[in-house]
Amino acid sequence: MEEISLVRPDDWHLHLRDGDVLEAVVSHSAEHFGRAIVMPNLKPPVTTTAAAVAYQNSIFKALPKDTVFTPLMTLYLTDNTHPDEIKLAKRSGVIYAVKLYPAGATTNSQDGVTDLFGKCLPVLEEMVEQNMPLLVHGEVTDPEVDIFDREKIFIDTILRPLIQKLPKLKVVMEHITTQDAVRFIESCEEGTVAATVTPQHLLLNRNSLFQGGLQPHNYCLPVLKREIHRQAIVSAVTSGNKRFFLGTDSAPHERKRKESSCGCAGIYSAPVALSLYAKVFEEADALDKLEAFTSFNGPDFYGLPRNSSKIKLIRSPWKVPESYTYAFGELIPMFTGQTLEWLPSSSI
Numbered sequence: 360m361e362e363i364s365l366v367r368p369d370d371w372h373l374h375l376r377d378g379d380v381l382e383a384v385v386s387h388s389a390e391h392f393g394r395a396i397v398m399p400n401l402k403p404p405v406t407t408t409a410a411a412v413a414y415q416n417s418i419f420k421a422l423p424k425d426t427v428f429t430p431l432m433t434l435y436l437t438d439n440t441h442p443d444e445i446k447l448a449k450r451s452g453v454i455y456a457v458k459l460y461p462a463g464a465t466t467n468s469q470d471g472v473t474d475l476f477g478k479c480l481p482v483l484e485e486m487v488e489q490n491m492p493l494l495v496h497g498e499v500t501d502p503e504v505d506i507f508d509r510e511k512i513f514i515d516t517i518l519r520p521l522i523q524k525l526p527k528l529k530v531v532m533e534h535i536t537t538q539d540a541v542r543f544i545e546s547c548e549e550g551t552v553a554a555t556v557t558p559q560h561l562l563l564n565r566n567s568l569f570q571g572g573l574q575p576h577n578y579c580l581p582v583l584k585r586e587i588h589r590q591a592i593v594s595a596v597t598s599g600n601k602r603f604f605l606g607t608d609s610a611p612h613e614r615k616r617k618e619s620s621c622g623c624a625g626i627y628s629a630p631v632a633l634s635l636y637a638k639v640f641e642e643a644d645a646l647d648k649l650e651a652f653t654s655f656n657g658p659d660f661y662g663l664p665r666n667s668s669k670i671k672l673i674r675s676p677w678k679v680p681e682s683y684t685y686a687f688g689e690l691i692p693m694f695t696g697q698t699l700e701w702l703p704s705s706s707i
């Protein structure tokens with residue numbers, strides 16, 4: 360096959376940041392994706408409907424003219440989020456989900472939740488009422504727990520009990536990294552519980568953190584896992600199961616902050632993500648399943664219409680830039696400097 364035509368994909372997990380970085384990165388997503396679920400982990404976090412509306416306006420402003428891209432906004436859940444905020448959020452028509460960051464789990468999560476069942480039950484009950492999905496960074500934060508086990512233990516101690524308590528709550532487990540998560544998601548009700556999958560967790564295992572030396576640009580959270588986990592995630596997404604859909608988790612951090620004595624977690628994948636997903640599906644001999652993953656399963660889960668326009672991927676090897684340079688610094692894309700097979704072309 361030399362050309363793949365896809366209904367325009369959406370990105371169901373994206374960090375656009377704000378200020379200079381937002382202006383730099385937003386076109387990379389808008390070029391290939393119709394919509395994106397925009398993460399609220401700014402400084403300060405987006406905890407209110409008013410802040411989300413203002414943030415959405417700044418994204419629209421940063422978009423190049425004549426691009427059609429809709430940022431779907433999210434609220435950052437805290438111990439103090441009031442159930443009325445969920446009603447407001449739903450009524451606003453711009454907020455599509457609420458994000459759970461366990462306090463301390465990842466970038467800008469210090470204002471996140473310290474005790475989900477103790478502090479957030481009334482809010483979660485209101486979310487069921489309002490049919491508002493909960494998006495989850497699924498890792499426990501106990502420093503005693505080995506970092507490679509944090510997702511599995513989160514499933515056992517938080518996620519499974521949550522779903523038992525509130526079986527009607529729509530939940531997306533974000534950026535899954537383990538066979539345990541795959542099995543758990545497969546065991547849940549279709550249409551109620553789903554997962555997003557990043558390009559890095561489909562293409563890399565934990566060896567890539569240390570290949571030939573420390574590789575800070577492959578460091579993200581949840582951290583890359585063993586090869587068996589990567590293979591389980593590839594099998595899940597290429598099987599055509601509707602519970603899995605595209606979420607890049609593209610998370611830009613300036614080069615200096617990645618190449619540092621205490622480097623930030625996050626991989627900048629927006630410019631290459633679509634080519635990388637195509638690579639995964641082609642290598643699994645499952646290109647026929649690519650479009651459902653990129654363009655159907657996400658909107659179907661969120662109860663939104665699928666996009667009406669299309670995009671093409673052409674078999675035309677291209678070299679990923681070594682870096683993108685801006686006034687504030689440099690961003691290093693995933694697969695920096697490597698050659699990829701599938702080139703996304705503009706809308707058709």
Ligand SMILES: NC(=O)N[C@@H](CC(=O)O)C(=O)O
Pocket residue numbers: 374400465466496578579580581608610611624625626
């Ligand atoms: N994935 C990451 O490693 N980093 C994300 C936060 C997140 O999604 O956990 C970021 O905002 O930088």
Ligand SMILES: [Zn+2]
Pocket residue numbers: 465496533534580581
């Ligand atoms: Zn996360």
Ligand SMILES: [Zn+2]
Pocket residue numbers: 372373374398608610
């Ligand atoms: Zn993320």
